[in-house]
Amino acid sequence: MSPAAAPFGRVAIIGLGLMGGSLGLALRQSGLAARVVGCGRAELVARAIELGAIDEGTPQAAGAVAGCDLVVLCAPVEASIARMAEIAPHLCPDALITDVGSTKHDFAEAARRIFGAGAAQRVLPGHPLAGRELSGLEHAEANLYEGCLWLLTPLAPELTAAQQQWKAVLEALGARVALCPPNEHDHTLAYTSHLPQMLSTALALTLEHRFGQDQLALQMHGGGLRSALRIAASDPVMWEQIATSNRQNIVEAMLALEEELRALRVKLATPEFRASFEAGRQLSRKMRG
């Protein structure tokens, strides 16, 4: 695709970690953006250019967004909110702002605060469900978003033309796009993403406190344990911000899980255990499809 034909001309990616780096690689390799400008610490900018994730870059967000028709905030939630406020005065009037943050309510509220009545047109919050336990630019991959579910949480029922175009770009990158309100996103993800993370972390802490010094005990496991602990290795900064910005929903989900655990524990050696186990098995099989 020639630069002139690209759906977006100049695109700024604010934040050059796993998500931003991968998006830059995907946009540049697909030709879906004419030019990709990165924003991050100087050494990250240099490395991102070297890896082919961006065409040019700068540590100054205000400078990065100048002349851009699309700005993608690719930092953890709180950082992206701060950056959105910082770049607001420097944006082209028609520029679309989107993000890849893990929670959406706080980001959507910040957009309304910053852009007022224009927020729904100017900002389309998003969240690609493509996280990994690895983080950082060095793990970026052009195909990270292929086949992933990319949720968009618009602030108004109708997408603008530019927002439709962003959706089409994501689909061209291989993502499946679905729309849902920001609050519903956060509530559902508390159960389907944040709860499994807290479980993995709590399991790791339980083993650390029980067997921390006992290397042999920790080796006594099948494959199940390693896979249960995999996501406990995730990025602490990102998860600190998820925990803060979605605390209420996560507390609800954790309480529900704690209640299920308690009920299962009480049933352990009773005839009802089997029925509960079977119900969990059905759900697991349904998820596997």
Add this chain to the structure above:
Amino acid sequence: MSPAAAPFGRVAIIGLGLMGGSLGLALRQSGLAARVVGCGRAELVARAIELGAIDEGTPQAAGAVAGCDLVVLCAPVEASIARMAEIAPHLCPDALITDVGSTKHDFAEAARRIFGAGAAQRVLPGHPLAGRELSGLEHAEANLYEGCLWLLTPLAPELTAAQQQWKAVLEALGARVALCPPNEHDHTLAYTSHLPQMLSTALALTLEHRFGQDQLALQMHGGGLRSALRIAASDPVMWEQIATSNRQNIVEAMLALEEELRALRVKLATPEFRASFEAGRQLSRKMRG
């Protein structure tokens, strides 16, 4: 290896599911047993012969063990205990009995009850950590035990010559063998295997109760959820017997986990969350090696 040179002559495998079927395939393909006799329902025996997992078979355990120098009980814990009592009068005096059950205390106690002073010589309980969420003969694979940790939980400090030979056979099949007392096995596995299983089941139940009718919500997840729910699809019969035979240890492990979850929940949006998350991350990384 010629039959005459095989470490074991006639071997009975009692129970033709994933574990027994895989062991039969491995023993026959490696030539480490001269002849493998299977015991299970008539249709399983026929299918196991067809798949090459056994040379011959019968539904009668007493008949299967006649003339065998090794008997491997490959049913869930309670069933293997019942079978051990049933075959005891029909065994050759020098036959070694072993098993692949998921808990070891009850099996070891049963061996003492059945064989009295001879139990430590005649019975060597074992547990290959090679389970999967799949079960049944159709999923059997000759290489299931390659690279797995196979725990042996002897009833006396010294292994007999036949027990040493079984250990050598397991190593020849590619398993890493480690010894530990039956009670220590059950206590450790409650944390490293049974607890992750209960967590996966409790997570599945939480999602089922919250979103059972809401297909879209269940699709809103990254890879983390699917891997967290994978083992919830495990065999209910096997887990019912694990829950019964190791209830006390599993309750201890679940209580410890519930306490960690509660503490993490309370810390969610506080500065201490980061330190807990980091500690879990360290353990997860250590496990990955």
